[in-house]
Amino acid sequence: MSSKRRKFLVAISHLAAVSALAACGRKEVPAAEKSGESDLDLLAGVAYDILPFSELPPASYLKAAQQIMDLNSADVVAGLAKLREFSRGTAWRDLPEADRLTLLSSSQDSSFFSVLRANTVRALLRDPATFAIVGYGGPSIQLGGYLNRGFDDITWLSAARGSRKGMSP
Amino acid sequence: MNTKFELNDSSVVVIVGSGAGGGALGRELSTRGIKVVCFEAGRRLQLADIENDGPKMAAKMNWQDLRYGEGDVPKTNPVTSCKTVGGTTTHWTANCPRFQEFEFAALSTYGQLDGCNLADWPLTLRELSPFYHRAEAMLGVTGTHGIPRLPESNNFRVMAAGARNIGYRDIDTYNMAINPVPRDGRAPCLQTGFCSSGCPINAKWTTLFTHIPEAEATGFFDLRPECMVTRLLTDERGRATGVRYVDKDGNTREQRARVVCVAANVVETTRLLLNSKTGRFPYGLANSSDQVGRNYMRHAATVALGLMPGEVHFYKGTQTAGVIRDEVRHDTTRGFSGGYQFHTLSLGPERVAAMMDPKGWGKDYASQLRKYKNIAGIAINGEDPPQQTNRITLHPTEKDKFGMPVAVVNYRFHKNTLAMLKHAQGRVETLFRSLGATEVFFATHFGATHNMGTARMGMDAVTSVCNKWGQTHDVKNLFVSDGSLFVTSASANPTLTIIALALRQAGYLAKQLKSGAV
Numbered sequence: 108m109s110s111k112r113r114k115f116l117v118a119i120s121h122l123a124a125v126s127a128l129a130a131c132g133r134k135e136v137p138a139a140e141k142s143g144e145s146d147l148d149l150l151a152g153v154a155y156d157i158l159p160f161s162e163l164p165p166a167s168y169l170k171a172a173q174q175i176m177d178l179n180s181a182d183v184v185a186g187l188a189k190l191r192e193f194s195r196g197t198a199w200r201d202l203p204e205a206d207r208l209t210l211l212s213s214s215q216d217s218s219f220f221s222v223l224r225a226n227t228v229r230a231l232l233r234d235p236a237t238f239a240i241v242g243y244g245g246p247s248i249q250l251g252g253y254l255n256r257g258f259d260d261i262t263w264l265s266a267a268r269g270s271r272k273g274m275s276p
Numbered sequence: 277m278n279t280k281f282e283l284n285d286s287s288v289v290v291i292v293g294s295g296a297g298g299g300a301l302g303r304e305l306s307t308r309g310i311k312v313v314c315f316e317a318g319r320r321l322q323l324a325d326i327e328n329d330g331p332k333m334a335a336k337m338n339w340q341d342l343r344y345g346e347g348d349v350p351k352t353n354p355v356t357s358c359k360t361v362g363g364t365t366t367h368w369t370a371n372c373p374r375f376q377e378f379e380f381a382a383l384s385t386y387g388q389l390d391g392c393n394l395a396d397w398p399l400t401l402r403e404l405s406p407f408y409h410r411a412e413a414m415l416g417v418t419g420t421h422g423i424p425r426l427p428e429s430n431n432f433r434v435m436a437a438g439a440r441n442i443g444y445r446d447i448d449t450y451n452m453a454i455n456p457v458p459r460d461g462r463a464p465c466l467q468t469g470f471c472s473s474g475c476p477i478n479a480k481w482t483t484l485f486t487h488i489p490e491a492e493a494t495g496f497f498d499l500r501p502e503c504m505v506t507r508l509l510t511d512e513r514g515r516a517t518g519v520r521y522v523d524k525d526g527n528t529r530e531q532r533a534r535v536v537c538v539a540a541n542v543v544e545t546t547r548l549l550l551n552s553k554t555g556r557f558p559y560g561l562a563n564s565s566d567q568v569g570r571n572y573m574r575h576a577a578t579v580a581l582g583l584m585p586g587e588v589h590f591y592k593g594t595q596t597a598g599v600i601r602d603e604v605r606h607d608t609t610r611g612f613s614g615g616y617q618f619h620t621l622s623l624g625p626e627r628v629a630a631m632m633d634p635k636g637w638g639k640d641y642a643s644q645l646r647k648y649k650n651i652a653g654i655a656i657n658g659e660d661p662p663q664q665t666n667r668i669t670l671h672p673t674e675k676d677k678f679g680m681p682v683a684v685v686n687y688r689f690h691k692n693t694l695a696m697l698k699h700a701q702g703r704v705e706t707l708f709r710s711l712g713a714t715e716v717f718f719a720t721h722f723g724a725t726h727n728m729g730t731a732r733m734g735m736d737a738v739t740s741v742c743n744k745w746g747q748t749h750d751v752k753n754l755f756v757s758d759g760s761l762f763v764t765s766a767s768a769n770p771t772l773t774i775i776a777l778a779l780r781q782a783g784y785l786a787k788q789l790k791s792g793a794v
Contacts, residue, residue, distance in 0.1 A: 157637045158645075208638070215635070224637050232626040232645075233331065242649025243591060243625050244469075246328030248476045252466025253592035261430040263586030264437050267711040 142198040146187055147172050152199035153190070154227040156207055160240050167237070171230035175223060186219030281313055281498045286532035288313045288498075289785070290519050291539060292505045292548065295363020296774045297758035298539035299483025299491075300411075304782030306496035310789060313531055314488075314497065315521055317504045317544075318359035321366070321484065326474035330624055333473035337366050341676055343543060347666075347688040348721060354685040356725045357541045361501050362484025364541060364725065364771075369471045369596040370453040370480050371619060371769040372417045374408050377401040378606055379614075379659065379766035385606050386613035389692055392661040393571050397763045398735050398744035407776035415453035415481045415775070416460055425449045426456045426465060429593030431620045434584060434652040438707035439600045439618070446601035450619060453481035453772075454594055460486070467593040469622065506678045508536055508552040508561055508754065516561075516754040522678050535785065535794055539757035539778070542572065542727035546668040546760065547683045549731065562731070562748035562756075567741050569668040571732055572685065573765040574724035576658035576693040578701055579621055581631055581651050582708030583715040588652045590622040596655075597622075603658075603700070604767050612695040615767045616658025618704065623653060631719045652708065656700040660693050660765045662729050726770050728762035745784040746777060753794040757781060 144152075150172035151165065160167075175183060193210055194202055214220045231237050238245045247253050281288050289305055291298045294316040302314045318337070327333060337360045345354025358364045378385045380397040388394055412420040419425050426449045428436070436447045454471070455464045465479040478485050491497035502524035509517045509530065518532040538545045546569045550560035560568050597620045604615040625648050629636070632644055666688060670681035689697075697720060705716045734740025737749035746761050748754045757778050759770045766773075788794040 159639055159642050211637075215637070224635070228629055228637075229626060232624075232629055237625070241625050241645050241647075242587065242589065244589065246470070247468045247592075248328045248466070248470075252468040254465070254467040256592070257589060258429050258467045258592040259427060259433070261433050261586070261588065264433055264711070267437065267585065 142194070142196050142201070144198040147176060149187065149190060149199050150175050150223070153211070153223060154231075156211055157224055157227045158231050160231070160237060162240055163231070163234075163236055167231060167234050170234065171227045174230050175226045178222065178226070180222055182219045182222055186217070186223070279492070279495050279498045281311055283529060284532050285311070286518070287311060287534050288532070289535045289537060289789075290315065290531055290533040291537045291757065292519065293363055293539035293541065293544070293758065294361050294483060294488060294499065295358070295539065295541060295758070296365050296483065296771045297778045298537070299362065299365065299487040300775045300778040301537060301539060301757045301782050302497055303487040303491040304779055305786065306491040306494040308782075308786050309494075309496055310786060312491065312497045313533070314491075314499050315503045315505050315519065316361050316363075316499065316501045317540075318361060318501065320361040320499075320501045321474070323476065323478060323485070326476040328468060328470045328473065328476065330470070330473050336360070337474065342674075342682050344671065344682060344684045345723075346684060346686040349685055349687045350721070350723050353723045354687070355543050355727055356723045357543065357727070360484075361488060361499065362482045365482040366474050366484055367472050367725070368771055369594070371596050371599075372412065372415060372451040372453050372772040373599070373617065373768040375401060375404075375766045375768050375773055376604060376615070379764065379768070382614065382659070382661070382764040389613060389661050389690070391663060392690065392692075393664045394661055395732070395734060395739065395763050398733050404773075404776050404780065407779045408772065410779055411772055411775040412451070414486075415772070416455055416462070417451045417453050417772070418456055419448070419451045423459070424456050426452055426454060426594060426597070429467065429597040429620075430588050431590035431593065431622055431652055432598035434582070434588055434711065435598055435600065435618065435620050435654055435707070438711045441710035442703065442707050444600050444602040448599065449597060450599040452594065452596065455479045462486075465594060469591045469593055469595065471595045504678055505540070505548060506551070506680050508538070508548055510552070510554055510557065510561065510751065512556070514556050514751060516751050535753045535755065535789070537755040537757045537785075541758055542730050542760045543668055543683050543685065545756060545758055546730045547670065547680065550670050551680055557750070562741055562750045562754055564750050565738055565741060567732065567739065569730050570664045570666070571662035571729035572666045572668050572687060573660045573662055573728040573762065574687065575726045575765055575767075576616060576656065576660050576696045576700070577720070577722075577724065577726075578656040578697055578704075579623070579631065579719045579722075580654045580656070580701065580704040580708070581623075581628060581717045582654070582704075582711075582713040583647055584650045584652050584708070585712040585714070587649045589649055590620070590651055590653050591624060593622070595622050596620060603703070610699050612692045612699065614659030614661070614692070614696065616656055616696055616700050617767050618654050618656055618700070621653045621655035631717050652713075654704050654707070656697070656704065657726075657767060657769060658693070658696045658700060659767045661690050662732070662764060663688070663690055668730055726759070726765070728759040728765050728770055731756045731760035732763045733761050734763065746781045747784075755781060755785065
């Protein structure tokens, strides 16, 4: 086991204990499967925390989650088990945000997190639904390119240029 | 015209590769009535196969076979090249600078650099100029032959305004093999923004849609796509006799030839030469100098992104949309030898995200990515000196599916390159900030698309692989016809020079064939 991996597991078990205590304080501890949250939903929830765009429909995050599931990665299976241990039967989205982010931060050097992060970012940034959010026009050929759709419409430049005239090389 | 030559036709010229070098050479020879068999490892795409989709097109066009990197290059995919008819001209952004005069004479101009293997080219700008001139006409290069330059995009305007702020003057929308107006049966550019994924309207020049069909129309050109050449064959007299290849159905065949020209892009050209060793050529073909695979050069390259105070939408328009040439000069007061150019570059959100922070996540990261529309991009392309230790070798044990040893690309930055990059990054940062940029991001470690050296030309067979025509010193009827020939990298993007050298080589080879010298 790599030291990174060990650190991740230690962090998770620590947080699981904290969370379990917190849960105890609220209500009785539910069984792990009690939330009824599927692996896909759980991963979609984590994907949201990795790259939160509130405008995106749940479908975008589910698609990212599906791509992660499709990897059939042992890291993902093991990581999911740890997430469930941590959440103690509470659905990911119902956990306090601070707990979720603390857990993710503590695991960000793990291979599980790296798989989640890489695939989430890739899936979302290739998702046309994200294009408008970041201000990307995407494929243009079917619209005749950008020649008549703003490829030279910059407006703020003359002001910026004017203010800096005379700067020496 | 569907020309087919026999496998045992020993009068043909075999060309390995159909990109800039192989495509240009094949067209030149076949239009002179010389029989050519052109091998291409990849498949042939049609215009309808080309989409505005980076990852999808990379899957269709890129060389995906395993290669290893050592040193300052990615451990896998140390090089980006293409495996498709047209080679990397399907992927290029179509920048067409010529070399400067001093760049043909690096050793004389700079003196030897510590740990380098600098040499002068065995030819001058004056000698290559007529071929540059012809290549520019063939490719329809903007700013030459009365062809207007492309219009100014937002990204260009940002770069140009910043450049003028910091005192640069030699700025324009560059010499591009992209049609601003209809020309040569090709459409004008619609500024779609996906040049490196292939141009779906054929405004960007490729050999795939120009030189290859022109060669085929002569009736002297037999193109064999999806045929991987695995070995260059020689006889007991040390002459090239043909090539062994694996066709698309997995059959191993041999094509006889009078002359063999290798234009498989640096990594594959090197792999083929090294893998074709025999008792007579124990270190690989044409390698009595031990220079095959050595002096591997990329360019001193950096991509810089500026987070600007207003919207830029830099993805709108040609990915390269302009140049600054002021630093293309030799002036050691800058702390390094040789020069570099700036040109604009645009990237999609995924690659921008990786550049901003390859490990980023969470709310702050999402907020950063929302600024994508405000980003402007500039790439730096500078001279990278040849080092003997920067070399392409064969993996000692690992083989590909054809049984060929996997290539290993060993590359480390020279201190001259690092000093140049530092200078260039400082200038870009000042340029962007002069316009109010709030952040500037850099990426330097990536797989190169500009690959040069490894079978360099020279007068002396002890220190070079090929003569000034690209003919190998050791095997008279074996030629190298791609960027492997480069003695130095200059600051110029290599394709135009590869084509000019191929046009020049074609004339020499035709004469050699006619006189019976080969």
